[in-house]
Amino acid sequence: MIEIEHLSKTYDGRTVVDDVSMRIADGELVVVVGTSGSGKTTLLRMINRLVEPSAGKVSIDGVDCRAIAPHLLRRQIGYAIQGHGLFPHRTVSQNIATVPGLLGWDKAKISARVDELLSLFQLDPAEFRDRYPGQLSGGQQQRIGVARALAAAPKLLLMDEPFGALDPIIRARAQLDLRDIQRRLGTTIVLVTHDMNEAILLGDRIAVMDQARLLQYDTPRKIVVSPATAFVGELLGSGERPFRLLALQPVRDFVEPGMAEGQPIDANSSLRDALEEALWSGRKAVPVRDASGALLGRVTLETAIRQAAPQR
Amino acid sequence: MKLGLVFRIGTIMLLAVFLLQPDWFAFVFAPMTKNGQPAIYVQNSLLSLTISHLLIVFAATLAASAVAIGLAIAVTRPIGREFLPLSRTIANAGQTFPPVAVLALAVPVLGFGTEPTLLALFLYGLLPIFENALTGLTTVPPQVEEAARGMGMTDRERLWQVELPLALPLILAGVRISAVIAIATAAIGSTVAASTLGEAIIAGLINSNLAFVAQGALVISALAILIHDGIGALERRVGRHLIQG
Numbered sequence: 001m002i003e004i005e006h007l008s009k010t011y012d013g014r015t016v017v018d019d020v021s022m023r024i025a026d027g028e029l030v031v032v033v034g035t036s037g038s039g040k041t042t043l044l045r046m047i048n049r050l051v052e053p054s055a056g057k058v059s060i061d062g063v064d065c066r067a068i069a070p071h072l073l074r075r076q077i078g079y080a081i082q083g084h085g086l087f088p089h090r091t092v093s094q095n096i097a098t099v100p101g102l103l104g105w106d107k108a109k110i111s112a113r114v115d116e117l118l119s120l121f122q123l124d125p126a127e128f129r130d131r132y133p134g135q136l137s138g139g140q141q142q143r144i145g146v147a148r149a150l151a152a153a154p155k156l157l158l159m160d161e162p163f164g165a166l167d168p169i170i171r172a173r174a175q176l177d178l179r180d181i182q183r184r185l186g187t188t189i190v191l192v193t194h195d196m197n198e199a200i201l202l203g204d205r206i207a208v209m210d211q212a213r214l215l216q217y218d219t220p221r222k223i224v225v226s227p228a229t230a231f232v233g234e235l236l237g238s239g240e241r242p243f244r245l246l247a248l249q250p251v252r253d254f255v256e257p258g259m260a261e262g263q264p265i266d267a268n269s270s271l272r273d274a275l276e277e278a279l280w281s282g283r284k285a286v287p288v289r290d291a292s293g294a295l296l297g298r299v300t301l302e303t304a305i306r307q308a309a310p311q312r
Numbered sequence: 313m314k315l316g317l318v319f320r321i322g323t324i325m326l327l328a329v330f331l332l333q334p335d336w337f338a339f340v341f342a343p344m345t346k347n348g349q350p351a352i353y354v355q356n357s358l359l360s361l362t363i364s365h366l367l368i369v370f371a372a373t374l375a376a377s378a379v380a381i382g383l384a385i386a387v388t389r390p391i392g393r394e395f396l397p398l399s400r401t402i403a404n405a406g407q408t409f410p411p412v413a414v415l416a417l418a419v420p421v422l423g424f425g426t427e428p429t430l431l432a433l434f435l436y437g438l439l440p441i442f443e444n445a446l447t448g449l450t451t452v453p454p455q456v457e458e459a460a461r462g463m464g465m466t467d468r469e470r471l472w473q474v475e476l477p478l479a480l481p482l483i484l485a486g487v488r489i490s491a492v493i494a495i496a497t498a499a500i501g502s503t504v505a506a507s508t509l510g511e512a513i514i515a516g517l518i519n520s521n522l523a524f525v526a527q528g529a530l531v532i533s534a535l536a537i538l539i540h541d542g543i544g545a546l547e548r549r550v551g552r553h554l555i556q557g
């Protein structure tokens with residue numbers, strides 16, 4: 001559990017993070033979203049003390065972060081940033097081994113861990129271990145950056161716009177992979193972005209910041225259904241709210257018995273996908289199948305439309 | 313690439329044969345002499361002059377590297393940063409002194425011989441290495457710096473594991489420039505009785521024997537080219553992964 005209490009940062013009399021408090025439960029993925037300059041990065045960097053707070057405190061599992069020397073604190077917390085920051089003079093395996101090396105792990109343990117992480121990120125260890133960052137694609141560099149942040153199996157991972165430099169297709173894949181890996185490892189993640197789609201897609205909870213303040217800290221559904229301020233509504237894009245709401249609801253929960261014509265959709269896709277499919281193919285209902293391909297029933301256009309409005 | 317290798321090996325072999333058996337080349341230099349002057353300088357063997365020339369250059373460049381790199385590290389640390397402008401000024405001033413002036417000023421203090429030459433070459437070698445080391449240490453990509461800090465490297469770990477390795481190609485380039493300048497400038501040391509290849513050149517000038525001048529100058533040029541080339545190859549080797557893809 002991470003507790004952020006009344007955290008503030010002031011530079012030359014200008015407050016860039018203003019009295020922010022939030023609690024993050026273990027295993028949660030919290031996305032901090034907001035416009036440029038709203039203080040997201042500063043907030044994130046106060047958690048691992050790359051920036052020292054002007055007021056307030058951060059504690060992890062009840063331990064005040066100020067009680068631990070900054071470099072020792074940071075070795076316990078994963079950190080991944082936009083543009084990855086890989087060491088160009090070190091191979092992929094040396095990069096990943098950075099924190100384990102600082103922690104003094106033995107060689108065999110480090111190399112086993114490097115291979116394990118490469119496999120986890122779907123990179124063949126034999127092929128990639130000895131490459132240099134300059135010999136990787138942007139998407140591969142980004143994955144190595146995250147693998148490096150996870151190397152010493154931190155309980156907490158901080159990510160500052162980790163997908164910012166990727167093209168949309170690679171980004172979508174990287175987001176899903178992150179979600180998957182996070183579920184599997186149970187890592188608590190705080191991720192900064194200014195992309196609301198990313199926040200809604202990934203976040204168990206979303207923290208919306210504007211002008212140094214935390215405006216709302218809630219589940220994606222709550223944020224979409226009842227934005228705390230006009231600014232939060234604006235950030236969501238008012239015209240898109242019904243679709244964002246649908247995107248949060250998996251088809252699985254709305255399958256009804258019955259038949260439907262045409263191409264089935266996956267039970268794990270969202271009602272938004274179902275709506276798009278139905279509208280595009282001019283169908284009133286779409287068959288639903290599970291991962292193995294077995295038909296489960298159907299989901300109707302009517303259901304999608306009903307679910308697009310906030311429930312009373 | 314192949315051609316470069318042939319040229320390199322060729323130069324080294326030619327130089328080695330010339331230094332070991334200068335008499336074999338008498339026919340090349342004889343046309344430059346007048347009135348039956350000797351064609352090959354023999355007061356001191358060219359081989360021993362070359363060795364002592366190189367030792368002086370090596371010692372001066374080594375000392376200049378140690379001091380300049382140390383200084384560059386010191387002024388890029390938080391505690392030393394306020395001395396950055398001052399250290400630049402001092403290193404620049406070192407470079408504006410003509411080497412002859414340094415020799416002239418150093419002789420009364422250090423006497424004739426190798427020492428004033430070493431001092432002049434040392435002072436002369438500081439600036440290029442210092443400037444390059446400074447550039448290298450201050451241009452580490454900010455994201456790399458940030459990642460290193462974010463992963464919990466201490467200042468010292470960052471210096472040794474990140475900043476110096478990334479600055480190494482530039483530092484080597486500075487060493488290369490200094491060493492090549494020193495190779496050329498060391499010749500002047502013979503005016504204050506240091507044992508360098510300048511001795512042959514000076515003897516040639518005094519006796520109007522163009523052959524001696526040519527021998528000294530050619531060996532010095534060959535050394536300069538080889539050192540430039542050798543350190544250059546080293547730079548490319550350590551820097552080959554540093555170009556970000």
Ligand SMILES: Nc1ncnc2c1ncn2[C@@H]1O[C@H](COP(=O)(O)OP(=O)(O)OP(=O)(O)O)[C@@H](O)[C@H]1O
Binds near residue numbers: 034037039041
């Ligand atoms: N070291 C610093 N000194 C002075 N001001 C700073 C410093 N770091 C950040 N700021 C200011 O604090 C404010 C918040 O910066 P921060 O980097 O936290 O914003 P952000 O929300 O991450 O923005 P972006 O989305 O553009 O990355 C900005 O106005 C910035 O100029």
Ligand SMILES: [Mg+2]
Binds near residue numbers: 041160
């Ligand atoms: Mg930022």
